[in-house]
């Protein structure tokens with residue numbers, strides 16, 4: 001029985017040929033459209049473009065356009081991010097997932113990379129995952145809150161306040177993400193409204209805790225993804241996705257059938273359930289979890305959540321098992337793997353040493369790490385000293401020394417650059 005909602009199935013959905021809109025590669029288009037900005041998710045508002053929200057894309061048009069041009073990845077043309085790629089030569093090992101796909105390019109040069117979900121789409125497993133995920137919403141265990149209520153009937157009682165339809169606050173090319181995601185043409189971000197955390201210092205609280213955004217169907221999310229691909233973005237970046245895994249899988253199925261071939265980024269607060277991660281295995285190419293706290297008591301006080309440290313550690317272990325350390329294209333753009341974010345909070349509320357020790361000792365010293373220094377008091381932070389003050393430069397300096405002591409050398413360049421001019 002197909003219980004998926006109204007979804008958009010392209011006519012050529014089952015013909016096994018993947019297509020995409022051709023991406024213009026002229027030099028002007030390759031230039032960044034605006035200067036880099038500090039990373040803002042959870043610690044700042046989306047960029048100006050994103051703040052302007054979005055117009056609901058035309059799914060019919062996305063289908064029509066997306067189906068016009070065959071994807072060069074499979075025909076030796078390699079447009080844009082379907083271009084020929086190579087594994088980061090600095091890494092000793094490849095991702096450890098059985099779903100990884102690196103193969104000889106048709107032009108006989110380098111190794112072609114294929115996003116993981118394409119194979120699942122061809123085998124029919126992606127459709128099964130999408131349907132299974134939708135069923136999970138009937139007794140929801142799609143994040144570690146385990147509300148176990150029927151979201152298909154009501155959002156009442158759900159911590160994430162999200163029922164059958166996801167809400168999106170904005171989408172667009174974003175230039176404030178980590179360097180390997182941003183590249184030259186930006187990360188194609190889709191910001192979901194609501195969240196399964198309740199951080200008292202959240203700078204996006206109007207989106208994450210008040211639900212600012214528009215309800216959308218999976219076919220509309222798919223159209224957003226195809227539009228971002230057409231714009232030339234390097235990846236599709238799902239921001240705050242933990243509570244909308246089912247809607248994302250339904251949308252990925254539609255978009256993949258219509259020619260999506262960009263890596264998918266799962267940009268999460270880190271409070272993800274094993275059930276959700278099992279559904280995403282072989283679908284997500286790049287996991288980017290926050291590790292917000294090293295101590296669950298702090299998490300309980302400041303993000304209103306139980307056992308955050310245990311849940312996030314289990315989640316990061318599973319993410320790393322699925323995708324391995326981060327691999328980059330020859331141009332330095334992320335293809336597959338794990339990036340971890342850790343926002344250093346005043347007074348060591350974030351438990352930085354415990355987090356870094358875990359990453360170095362139990363995940364990998366080759367983990368790509370964004371150590372973030374941009375904390376500013378926001379939302380209800382004034383009620384929770386020492387969160388009522390910005391991070392002191394000496395506090396971030398101490399965090400950087402800890403990273404060095406634990407041998408974590410793959411630090412995102414933005415954090416490093418900011419620190420070097422403090």
Ligand code: SF4
Pocket residue numbers: 140141142143144145146147148149151158159160161162196242243244
């Ligand atoms: S996604 Fe998480 S917060 Fe939302 S209903 Fe399911 S278990 Fe609850």
